[in-house]
Amino acid sequence: MITLDSFKPHESGKVLRIQGDGAIQQRLLEMGVVDGADVEVVRFAPLGDPMEIFVRGFHLTLRKSEAALVEMQR
Amino acid sequence: MSQTVALVGNPNVGKTAVFNALTGLHQHTGNYAGVTVERKHGTVRQGGASVDLIDLPGAYSLSARSPDEIILADVLLGLREDAAPVMGLLIVVDASNLERNLFFVSQLLDLDKPSIIALNMMDIARRRNIAIRTEALEAALGVPVVPLCARTGEGIAELKTALLGLCSGQAGAQTPLPQRHEAAAKALAAVLETHRHVLGRVVPAIEALRILVDRESYAEKRLIGRLGADFQDTIERYREEARSNGKSLAAEESRARYAWVQSVMADAVERPSTRTKSRSERIDNLLTHRFFGTLFFVGLMLLIFQTIYSWAGPLMDLVDGGIGSLGERVGGLLPGGMLQSLVVDGIFAGVGGVLVFLPQILLLSLFIALLEDCGYMSRAAFLMDRLLGWCGLSGQSFIPMLSSFACAVPGILATRTINNRRDRFTTILVAPLMSCSARLPVYLIMIAAFIPEHSILGGLIGIQAMALFLMYSVGVLVAVPTAWILKKTLFKGPKPPFILEMPSYKVPQAMTVGRKVYYEGKEFLSRAGTLIFAVTILVWALAYFPHSSTIAGQYEAERTQLLQSSVEGEARELALADVNDRENGAYLRYSFLGQFGNFVEPVFHPLGWDWRIATATIASFPAREIIVATLGTLFNLGSDEDEASLTLLETLKAATWPDGRPLFNIAVAFSIMVFFALCAQCSATLITIKRETGQWRWPVLTFVYMTGLAYVCACITYQTLHFAGLGG
Amino acid sequence: MSWEIVIVGLAVLGASAYCGRLAWRAFHGKSTGCGCGAATCHAAKPGGTPRET
Structure with missing residues (x-):
């Protein structure tokens, strides 16, 4: 199982599903990180966390701990 | 209608x-x-x-x-x-x-x-x-x-x-949602219909759907609050009914909605097939770069302080000189005595001393407005999130904290976007530690008077600007452990999420930025014209009265004696000035405020302060910048009236202890600055905290912990610098 | 001399009354209108205060 936090910059893939069912997951879903969505990792912050991704035509930042909830397909 | x-x-x-x-x-x-x-x-x-x-x-x-x-x-x-x-x-x-x-x-x-x-x-x-x-x-x-x-x-x-x-007109298209969701929502709405008398209203199906999908949301909590904890089981039952394949309801809903969005987009929108880098992305390649991004952030902060210092200097001197000569002229028109003292020592030395800082306030708010309007704030949050993560907060708290550099009040209001109560309250409690623009006058006057004007790096960065930067860092450096402790004790809980949009950069709009700067300046002026004006008059009155006639008689006798003695010429003039000085000092010492000051002086002695600094600090409870006004009034009252036209800077430099030692030095200047960096001398902030949290205990806690921190840190600063030989 | 006392007295009375009024209004969560953060004064509008539950 690959999760989004293990992606490198400029790597992209498709969302398989989001683990769990809570407020964090729902915020991710609302922002368009839904199964089937294309996601590209843009960069990591200077201290390695958080990360910036490109999804549905806009830029979103999230922590690695949140990205770890997103199961991906390369 | x-x-x-x-x-x-x-x-x-x-x-x-x-x-x-x-x-x-x-x-x-x-x-x-x-x-x-x-x-x-x-x-x-x-x-x-x-x-x-x-x-x-x-x-x-x-x-x-x-x-x-x-x-x-x-x-x-x-x-x-x-x-x-x-x-x-x-x-x-x-x-x-x-x-x-x-x-x-x-x-x-x-x-x-x-x-x-x-x-x-x-x-x-x-x-x-x-x-x-x-x-x-x-x-x-x-x-x-x-x-x-x-x-x-x-x-x-x-x-x-x-x-x-x-x-x-008419309502728009409805998104086809999973059948089971809609059925369960309708069923829940029907159940809630039977509780209509308790709820006092009918809950529509759309709200019932949100209660089912949004776990632990406000709507759900409100319903449970009304109908009792037992109702949770009913909600869970309908949730189970809505669930079809083990997927969460939120995931199902979002998928259905995004599927609908894509069908809409397919008909109406054409996007370029290959993704080209937008201007905003190219800027971000640099500004959020691992190395250059951080460098830019630090450089930007330094630039802001350097600008406030060197660019605003001439403007400040202009205002200062203008107020000084005006005060002198108005003072000259009035007969010597009580009224002249009120106008010159109270109003001009007090309110005038605060007004001088208008250029700096405007520059600082210009910078913050520019940063907010162009979209850099989100980038700063992105760069800083990890640092905030160490103290248990998130980049979400960073934006309110950055706004607090202008003023803690809008900063506290900006926490309304934080959804977790614990994180919101922690942010509210530490936001006032950020150095707001009201502290700027305190820093500027102390730095200008007591920090030498050297520069380093080939004249690029002045020592004075560095000192200012240092003072701004103090608040941040103290806020980190404070937030950490709060998150470990009062507001224990997991690290909040950080899911933030990075909006595209925009060219700041002159109208938007101009309006913000205008309002900031207007507020500053209206505060100087109302609150600071009123407090200055009160401080003057407390420091002027009772103005006892026994003191007047005593010094009058001394003067007469001097005039009849054999001392002549310049020596006599000097001796007379000395008598006048001592007379004014005596009036001040035996005034209401002076007696109070004597009483509290021992408390502030470890900080290197005399009673005048201590009382000026206490009087500045309504707003920090009042201290500049009260210092102006107190130090002017205590000196010979011929010197009343001296600027506050010179007055402070000339101030002494009763035994003639200079009162101020680098150690005292830093102890005052550190105290003001950390204290909660701002009634507007405390009231806003009360209003936002709904309880008096939070502003009380804020005041107590900040004042305690301010005292302890100022004490450490003074004692350390004094020990290092900078207190001489 | 006497008119001086009158002016100074009025100024001091006015200033105390003003500060007292501000303190009273602030304590009761009303707009102070003194420019202590325009946002504070705006937030004092009815219903401007969302509460956490």
């Missing part, structure tokens, strides 16, 4: 700019999530008709967790008594970021109200070669779509026309 239309949309879509363009009402627009906290009303007029427009906080969805989102959902559902029922929706969307915007549109259209879509930022969409066929979009959404660019005013007239005909 005209009908009410709600202005809704995602954050960062230019909602406030649309509001301003439509109503002509003036508010500021920011570039980070949640600047539109206050509910604003405006009337849109065209011909004889009018519509009442209510501006609601920006949000990404209707699931309500933060105070902002709760207001939004409640107003739209008609649950707030203080807002008129909403008859229609004006939905602002970002044309260059349509996909995610349409997700919210899909939820809003489900509210079944007449709606219009304002397709804002068409200029950016065109630049990115995104082609939008308006008619196709109208057909797919079932509501009018008006393309516009609020910044330039393009399309505003068309939007006005559409808006005035809105309430007779």
